[in-house]
Amino acid sequence: MTAVVETRALTVRYSGATALDGVDLTVHDHEMVALIGANGAGKSTLVKALSGLLRPDSGTITVSGRLAQVPEGREMFGDLTVDDNLRLGGWRNGRGGRDTTGVYELLPELAGIRTRRAGALSGGQQQMVAIGRALMARPDILVIDELSLGLAPLIVTTLVGHLRALNTDRGLAVLLIEQNARLALDLCDRAYVLEAGRIALHGRAAALARDPRVAAAYLGGHIEVTS
Amino acid sequence: MSDLIGYLVTGLGIGAGFALVASGLVAIYRVTRVVNFAQGAFAVLAAMLAASLLGAGVPHGLAELGGVTLGALTGLIVGAVAIGRPGTSPGTSLIVTLGLGVLAYAVEILIWGDQPRSYPGVPGVADLAGARLQAHYLLIIAVTAPVFALMAWFFTRTDLGRALSACASNRYAAQVVGIDVRRMGLLAFTIGGALGGLAGVLTTPVQQVTFDSDVALIVNGFAAAVLGGLTRPVIALAGGLLLGVAQTLAAGYGGGAYQVEVALVLMLTVMIVQAARTGPVAETAR
Numbered sequence: 001m002t003a004v005v006e007t008r009a010l011t012v013r014y015s016g017a018t019a020l021d022g023v024d025l026t027v028h029d030h031e032m033v034a035l036i037g038a039n040g041a042g043k044s045t046l047v048k049a050l051s052g053l054l055r056p057d058s059g060t061i062t063v064s065g066r067l068a069q070v071p072e073g074r075e076m077f078g079d080l081t082v083d084d085n086l087r088l089g090g091w092r093n094g095r096g097g098r099d100t101t102g103v104y105e106l107l108p109e110l111a112g113i114r115t116r117r118a119g120a121l122s123g124g125q126q127q128m129v130a131i132g133r134a135l136m137a138r139p140d141i142l143v144i145d146e147l148s149l150g151l152a153p154l155i156v157t158t159l160v161g162h163l164r165a166l167n168t169d170r171g172l173a174v175l176l177i178e179q180n181a182r183l184a185l186d187l188c189d190r191a192y193v194l195e196a197g198r199i200a201l202h203g204r205a206a207a208l209a210r211d212p213r214v215a216a217a218y219l220g221g222h223i224e225v226t227s
Numbered sequence: 228m229s230d231l232i233g234y235l236v237t238g239l240g241i242g243a244g245f246a247l248v249a250s251g252l253v254a255i256y257r258v259t260r261v262v263n264f265a266q267g268a269f270a271v272l273a274a275m276l277a278a279s280l281l282g283a284g285v286p287h288g289l290a291e292l293g294g295v296t297l298g299a300l301t302g303l304i305v306g307a308v309a310i311g312r313p314g315t316s317p318g319t320s321l322i323v324t325l326g327l328g329v330l331a332y333a334v335e336i337l338i339w340g341d342q343p344r345s346y347p348g349v350p351g352v353a354d355l356a357g358a359r360l361q362a363h364y365l366l367i368i369a370v371t372a373p374v375f376a377l378m379a380w381f382f383t384r385t386d387l388g389r390a391l392s393a394c395a396s397n398r399y400a401a402q403v404v405g406i407d408v409r410r411m412g413l414l415a416f417t418i419g420g421a422l423g424g425l426a427g428v429l430t431t432p433v434q435q436v437t438f439d440s441d442v443a444l445i446v447n448g449f450a451a452a453v454l455g456g457l458t459r460p461v462i463a464l465a466g467g468l469l470l471g472v473a474q475t476l477a478a479g480y481g482g483g484a485y486q487v488e489v490a491l492v493l494m495l496t497v498m499i500v501q502a503a504r505t506g507p508v509a510e511t512a513r
Contacts, residue, residue, distance in 0.1 A: 053403070069403050071399070071400065071403050075397055076400065077393045077396040077397050078396055078397065079395070079396045080392060080396055084389050084393075087389065088386075088390065088393050088404050088406070091386075091390060091404050091405050095386065133404065137404070137405075
């Protein structure tokens, strides 16, 4: 297994306050990794640092291959059509890499709404556009900042299905930052727990789901008993 | 009746100039959130250079192209100074453009003096359904119409245009997909400069240009642009044409001295109504 993304002692400070404090995090190829943590734990800072939108104060980030981000809040180009949103996802690839056909095959739900204004879509549709837009970059790893936030359970199930398929069929690695810890731990192979800018726990997702500390803080106090 | 047609066509010709300045403002504001007060200077510099080139024997067309190119170049320079430093707020950039607009006065007076300049455009008088008007107004309309069609095509049908629209629509998302928003801002300033320059070289044969002609242009252009909250190019175009017609009618049937006041009253009314309805202009843009 080779690492697609690796951070070593990653530290980010905002005007004195430390948002990330010595974070070591690795995502290997073909792997789905969850990052859970409370609001303000530093999750979004980590996403921005990984995407190169924010310069770390110290530590290293190594990305081998292409990284694409599905930003929190979906961040549509609201005035543009779905198809234009997707095309712009391929901006880094140059002219040859902006053909959207492949994405419509992977996410067939988008084909029917390709000429609609992205700003007029439902939250679930926008999330699918955001994923499609990230896929246009032909990534080796997808960093998803809040997949399920504000979406109906049925739509979340559909999105999770797509992610599983992308992971198993195309070997896409995923780093999932997620409020819904149970969803994240169910879906992913490994997980990190971020608390106040530090990695408090990490390990197999299934093991973390049984950890009393995780259960108390993130799973509503209930340990899921599986036989 | 023939008076009216004459006023209308003349008004559309004058309005086309305002619309070009307005769409330059909109192009820059959409991408950078900066209200560019140097927009009028692009027109003046372009017109002055075109006048000099024509005076030196450069043929029509080439001289005007030279003027537009200077406008575009000036746009790029103003953009580089106004937004080149990362983290400059739109408010700070606005003041920078205001300062550069005043600096342009000094440059213009130094090079071209403070006397009004003009050059002949399309000669003669056109006869349109009984109305007699300067033929040059028809050229202004004939050039402006395809320019707007070209812009609409550029912003919606090309990837570079889509990227500019993307910066206008969601700056953060543009950064996420890897668009360099600062470079797009500079491109917007360059386009704005070219549009301002085009307004200058087109209207100078019917309206003399002096170093401070930019005031009338920016007042009218801003009034047209603010109609669409500074973000909608089509409304800016319509607003510019409307202003041109309104002013020509006011001048034709009323008194010629009140032309700029028409724009000011319209602009203030729109801004007050918009502010009462949805808050300051900057916020309606999102």
